[in-house]
Amino acid sequence: xxxLKVLVHVACLLPLAWLLWQLFGPSSGAGLGADPTHTVTxxxxxxxxxxxxxxxxxxxxxxLLPRLAWVIRFRRMLGxxxxxxxxxxxxxxxxxxAGFSWAAITDDLSKRPYIWxxxxxxxxxxxxxxxxxxxxxxxxxxxxxxxxxxxxLAAIAGVVHYWWIVKTGVRSPLPITLALAVLLLARPxxxxxxxxxxxxxxxxAAAL
Amino acid sequence: MLIRKPxxxxxxxxxxxxxxxxxxxxxxxxxxxxxxxxxxxAERLWRMARPAEGVSAATKLDTVKSPLSLTGVxxxxxxxxxxxxxxxxxGIDKGDPARxxxxxxxxxxxxxxxxxxxxxxxxxxxxLLKLRPQEERIYxxxxxEGWSMVIPWVGYSLAEFIKQCDPLPNAKYVQFLSLADRKQxxxxxxxxxxxxxxxxxxxxxxxxxxxxLTFGLYREALPNQDGAPVRLIVPWKYGFKSAKAIxxxxxxxxxxxxxxxxxxSNEYGFYSNVNPNVDHPRWSxxxxxVIGAPIFKQRQPTLMFNGYGDQVAGLYNGMxxxxxx
Numbered sequence: 001x002x003x004l005k006v007l008v009h010v011a012c013l014l015p016l017a018w019l020l021w022q023l024f025g026p027s028s029g030a031g032l033g034a035d036p037t038h039t040v041t042x043x044x045x046x047x048x049x050x051x052x053x054x055x056x057x058x059x060x061x062x063x064l065l066p067r068l069a070w071v072i073r074f075r076r077m078l079g080x081x082x083x084x085x086x087x088x089x090x091x092x093x094x095x096x097x098a099g100f101s102w103a104a105i106t107d108d109l110s111k112r113p114y115i116w117x118x119x120x121x122x123x124x125x126x127x128x129x130x131x132x133x134x135x136x137x138x139x140x141x142x143x144x145x146x147x148x149x150x151x152x153l154a155a156i157a158g159v160v161h162y163w164w165i166v167k168t169g170v171r172s173p174l175p176i177t178l179a180l181a182v183l184l185l186a187r188p189x190x191x192x193x194x195x196x197x198x199x200x201x202x203x204x205a206a207a208l
Numbered sequence: 209m210l211i212r213k214p215x216x217x218x219x220x221x222x223x224x225x226x227x228x229x230x231x232x233x234x235x236x237x238x239x240x241x242x243x244x245x246x247x248x249x250a251e252r253l254w255r256m257a258r259p260a261e262g263v264s265a266a267t268k269l270d271t272v273k274s275p276l277s278l279t280g281v282x283x284x285x286x287x288x289x290x291x292x293x294x295x296x297x298x299g300i301d302k303g304d305p306a307r308x309x310x311x312x313x314x315x316x317x318x319x320x321x322x323x324x325x326x327x328x329x330x331x332x333x334x335x336l337l338k339l340r341p342q343e344e345r346i347y348x349x350x351x352x353e354g355w356s357m358v359i360p361w362v363g364y365s366l367a368e369f370i371k372q373c374d375p376l377p378n379a380k381y382v383q384f385l386s387l388a389d390r391k392q393x394x395x396x397x398x399x400x401x402x403x404x405x406x407x408x409x410x411x412x413x414x415x416x417x418x419x420x421l422t423f424g425l426y427r428e429a430l431p432n433q434d435g436a437p438v439r440l441i442v443p444w445k446y447g448f449k450s451a452k453a454i455x456x457x458x459x460x461x462x463x464x465x466x467x468x469x470x471x472x473s474n475e476y477g478f479y480s481n482v483n484p485n486v487d488h489p490r491w492s493x494x495x496x497x498v499i500g501a502p503i504f505k506q507r508q509p510t511l512m513f514n515g516y517g518d519q520v521a522g523l524y525n526g527m528x529x530x531x532x533x
Contacts, residue, residue: 023503034292034302035355036503099507104492112490165490168472169399170300 001073008074012081015047016088037096044089046176048121049158051082053179056155060186063194076132079151083129086122086158093118114164121157124150155180267429269362274343276418277360283346284357286426288500293433294351295452297388297405299395305433312392312453314437323458324379331372333437337423339372340364344427345420345441350482350514352446352468356496361441362424367415375411375459383408383464384440385456401467407451408464408478409442412523418443418516422450444516446480477533481524482514486533 019040022031032039055078062069093115098104108115128148131137137144159180162173283289295305317333331339342362349357370382388404390396396403413419420441423430430436435452442449448468458464468476475489484494497506513520524532 032503034288034499035497035506037497037506038355040503096503096507099495108492111487114490168475169296169401171399172300 001070005073005077008077012051012078012084015043016084019043037092040096041089041092044085044092045162048082048085048089049155049162049176051078051085052125052151052155052158053176053183055079055082056151056180056183060183060190063190064186079125080129080132082154083125086125090118090122114161117157117161117164121154121161124154124157128154152184269342269424269427269429271344271362271424271427272341274345276345277343278346278348278358281346281348281358283360283426284500289357289359289425290431290433292499294353294447295395295433295435296399296401297386297393297396297403297453298433300398304395306431308394309432309436311394312387312432312436314432314453317437317455319438319454320456321373321459322456323383323460324376325459326374326376329373336369336421336438340368342423347418347420347441347443348511348514348516349441349443349447350496350510352448352476352480352488352493354488354491354493354496355499356508356510357499360426361420361422362427363420363422363441365417366419366421366440367417369421369457370414373457373459378461379459380411381408381460381462381464382411382414383456383458383460384451384454385458386451387453387455402470404455405451405467406464406470407440407449407466408460409449410463410523413442413520416520416523418519444481444513444520446476446482448476449480479524479529479532481520481529481533482510483512483529483533484510485512486530 022036023040055075058071058075058078061071094100094105098108109119128150131140131144131147140147159173159177162176166172291306292302293305294302295309298305298308315333318330319333319336320328320330322328341364343364344360344362346358346360349359375382384407386405386407387393388396409419420443422435422439422441423437425431425434430439435450438454439452440450440454449466463478466476466478468480469478482493487493493510495507496510498508511517
């Protein structure tokens with residue numbers, strides 16, 4: 001398990017290490033291509049969505065395959081990495097697009113829904129990251145679960161944000177949208193299947 | 209996790225990254241290449257320093273100087289001009305055109321002239337190349353997406369070509385249609401666009417001396433991914449106004465339909481003059497990212513008419529440019 005955890009950490013950190021190396025290493029950004037700002041923006045943005053989708057896959061996987069129930073141990077970690085990537089994505093926008101200018105940010109917020117969608121996604125992840133400690137889980141009890149349903153809002157807003165920024169006719173956000181749709185649908189479907197299975201067991205017991 | 213498509217992040221092995229010293233020297237070479245006898249040597253060295261791109265060195269074009277060319281500007285690297293392209297016929301990714309345009313057959317090539325002209329005609333590419341002396345025109349290039357380049361184009365004023373077409377007096381607009389051949393252009397099915405790509409200019413815009421019928425860049429024939437064998441360059445307008453791989457020029461009396469305007473008219477107007485005061489609905493146009501600049505120095509202010517206001521502002525006297533964006 002520990003080896004696996006290390007591997008997941010490495011898998012999440014390696015792209016960031018690559019990014020930092022490209023930004024501040026001897027190549028001074030040459031490896032980020034012709035439009036490094038754009039590269040970093042998509043790199044961190046897609047990274048956020050991909051990790052978020054992976055973290056959302058954990059619950060359906062363990063319900064579908066009880067043998068893999070241990071994957072739950074990776075959920076918090078993935079959620080936090082999604083928040084890290086999302087924060088870097090936000091920082092890219094604030095620094096390299098808005099030039100750390102509050103006026104530019106408020107101007108964007110007043111005009112552009114896709115910026116709102118992105119901010120909504122990040123702002124939904126923020127309280128989740130803050131209450132990710134074991135202490136918070138204990139302290140908040142049932143309310144913790146309620147609060148952490150915000151992850152659905154974060155994922156949906158993130159995907160909407162992606163669709164709104166690509167040009168008309170471009171379908172590159174489609175795969176991640178389908179993945180999210182499958183994962184969101186998996187929950188009620190699995191509940192239904194399990195309820196029926198339980199019902200059958202109960203009915204069987206009653207027949208005896 | 210985080211599986212990157214190679215197209216998104218160029219996975220360049222450390223061994224292939226041009227060392228900074230070579231990169232810097234290249235700039236010196238370019239500067240030196242101005243008009244001195246060192247030009248040839250410099251260019252040879254520059255080629256050696258340039259990473260292999262799969263773009264074979266194209267046909268050389270002999271050029272003459274033009275007073276319309278910018279001076280004292282640093283052109284964008286040949287590598288970036290030929291590997292960072294929007295050309296959806298070959299795919300939506302910036303790297304797709306360089307990867308997929310190799311198959312395009314640009315010879316033989318004819319441009320058909322039709323519509324409101326004395327007589328419909330067609331021109332072979334050889335005829336077009338020789339019609340006027342080829343000029344080098346270093347122009348700023350601003351994409352509607354918010355990035356910019358400086359490119360040494362080769363061509364002559366579109367006006368020279370239009371004179372050969374004998375348009376009728378009632379021709380008010382010119383429409384340019386690009387090649388649309390699914391066999392040669394594998395990206396055409398990737399997007400929901402009503403092909404062929406169509407663009408247009410008002411007659412006075414088309415006749416403006418800055419408007420360039422373009423055959424080359426960096427004193428070579430255009431690489432396929434940059435719109436070979438013949439394209440338009442309208443330097444005071446967003447890049448998408450400059451149609452590539454032109455096969456038809458049509459003179460008309462009404463504003464022609466244009467591809468991006470048709471796709472999203474609230475985002476891409478017919479005029480699409482570079483204008484820092486009119487935002488794209490989804491992003492500001494006040495600034496631009498300079499291609500090839502270091503990441504923390506990429507932003508620079510966008511200029512009205514992309515810096516060509518002195519020459520072209522007169523075309524739009526009395527027009528509300530916020531309404532006719």
